[in-house]
Amino acid sequence: MGICASVASEIHDEAYGQENAVCYTEIGNTNGVQVIGSTYSHPGSKGLNQDSAILIQGYGIENGAFCGVFDGHGKNGHIVSKLVRNRLPSLLLNQRNAIAKISASALNTSSSKQGEKVNGESTPSKNFMKWKEAGLSAYKVMDKELKLLDKFDFSCSGTTAVVVMKQGEDLVIANLGDSRAVLGTNSPEGIKAVQLTTDFKPDVPEEAERIRKCKGRVLALKEEPHIQRVWLPNEDSPGLAMSRAFGDFLLKYHGIISIPDISYHHISPNDQFLVLATDGVWDVLNNDQVISIVASANDEEAAAKAVVDASTAAWKRKFPNSKIDDCTVICLFLQKRINMSCS
Template identity: 75%
Template sequence: MGICASSTSVIHDDTYGHENAVHYTDFGLKTIESSRIGSTYSYSGSKGLNQDSSILFQGYGTEDGVFTGVFDGHGQNGHIVSKMVRNRLPSLLLNQRNALAKISPSNTKQNERLENDKSSSSSKNFLKWKDACLSSFKVMDKEIKVLDSLDSSCSGTTAVVVIKQGNDLVIANLGDSRAVLGTKTTENGIVAIQLTTDLKPGVPSEAERIRKCNGRVLALKEEAHIQRVWLPYEDSPGLAMSRAFGDFVLKTHGIIAIPDISHHRLSPNDKFLVLASDGVWDVLSNDQVVEIVSSAANEEGAAREVVDAAISSWKHKFPNTKRDDCTVICLFLQP
């Protein structure tokens, strides 16, 4: 069944939560509904329990700040891991960022170069967020590992996170979910700009790292188009992404929880941001998703319209294949 976004008064770090898609606000608005700037929606696939989680967090850090994240769980306990990361990572990351803000920058050559840069303030801010992402992702993975009540040896989750602070986007990607920007051009209307790289074992640099750690990268005969990661001497677990939280049986064989981090400075032409799990991107192109969001009836329904289109496309393209979970966040950047 589909799960609509909801508003909650508190997101607790120590609970997994029950809903897959959460729309949360952290500022004192009398009419929250009228202040929403996007939507999130999740629909379970035909493989069983929905293991996707997402959060659209308005008022993150500052009143106009936003945290968006999609987390695609896998393995027996993937649904638990994805919700745990969804509930814990926003506050963990913000705490790390605030701690770094109190530390005076050291007199390094890098900081000297930034001081001479016209956009030094934006650049230095990104560096602090980048350091916060690296440290918080590392802590998050350790917190999952030490939980005695949770076996994450062969379970985990991907994460694609975009943080908006003013006109700056900080993008952190771990795995094969994806972030795409809808940008207006004079020639072609609104076009899609992919902000992340799908971090799969088939990416040459990812495969090289895994093989250097004695992990195996190969595809099964029955699914020759999907490269997977295997233990050195066992035909397991067959992980279809190259970075993830959890999956500790493969952490010594090339699977890492270090995100790929980038920065995008927003322009007036940037209209909206879309984050989605691979269940959407497996059947819809970036251009198709951007077109759907552009023509959506309203902001509140945009995420659901993308998910509905993905479900329809799964039925058409892969009628005999079990459909993956589909989760989408749409964040509108302009009024």
């Protein structure tokens, strides 16, 4: 389960240790305001748990939050997922602060107002545009930093990164790979699931087209015809099952990219909670099932573990002869149900 601790207002790259799922409060930026959420990670049966997750309270602004889930793969996947988990929050914040200083005057001349509606829909705020620019820059820098780490071989190892930053009533989503973020929102028919990210797998037509233009191959093995993988032009390796990732430098010349898809969501009173999870969860549970589990949890503290427990049970039931994948979940509650803090 995620552990709670406090870190200085300057986020340190190595502050988060070696726990797979962690939850932190940034000192000096909360003024007693509690972000309600939980994190939980459970190893599968394939070996080391290569998943990592982090929930930071007081990120950016006093009621802000940073949620990030990272699914490592390859020989050194457990290393790269923690390196990204430990470094990316500060990279994003530093890039955002630098962009805000440089572009403040230009952004102030914009005619659009925060929360302005066009055709009945909320448009992204000026604050979102700063975060989007920061996200594109930070993800690029993160991948370069990994490549420069001579003591680790990330040629065929990498990680996904699905990140959601809550800043006031704005959600900024930056997605890389096939982990997923889903929103639970009230509707006349009850609580429903709204998927906020795209699973970037090689079978997505636009992703496959880019990979093939770079001479990478996209095809499934006979023994697993339902899984499209990315292969080198003239070798049957490494067989990556996603189209975007940090690391995996052997395939960066053949269409695998570390450019995130960055999107915006304005929180409405109907939006109840957010779930981020690795594909070990989504391979056996659909969006509606996960949202239902979280909505039915005894309290916010127990929500993430409830989803992971249900995922592990579903793996054993659906694929009794297969190795269970690592399962990692973050739940962030956007409307307060009861006074619970990070678990």
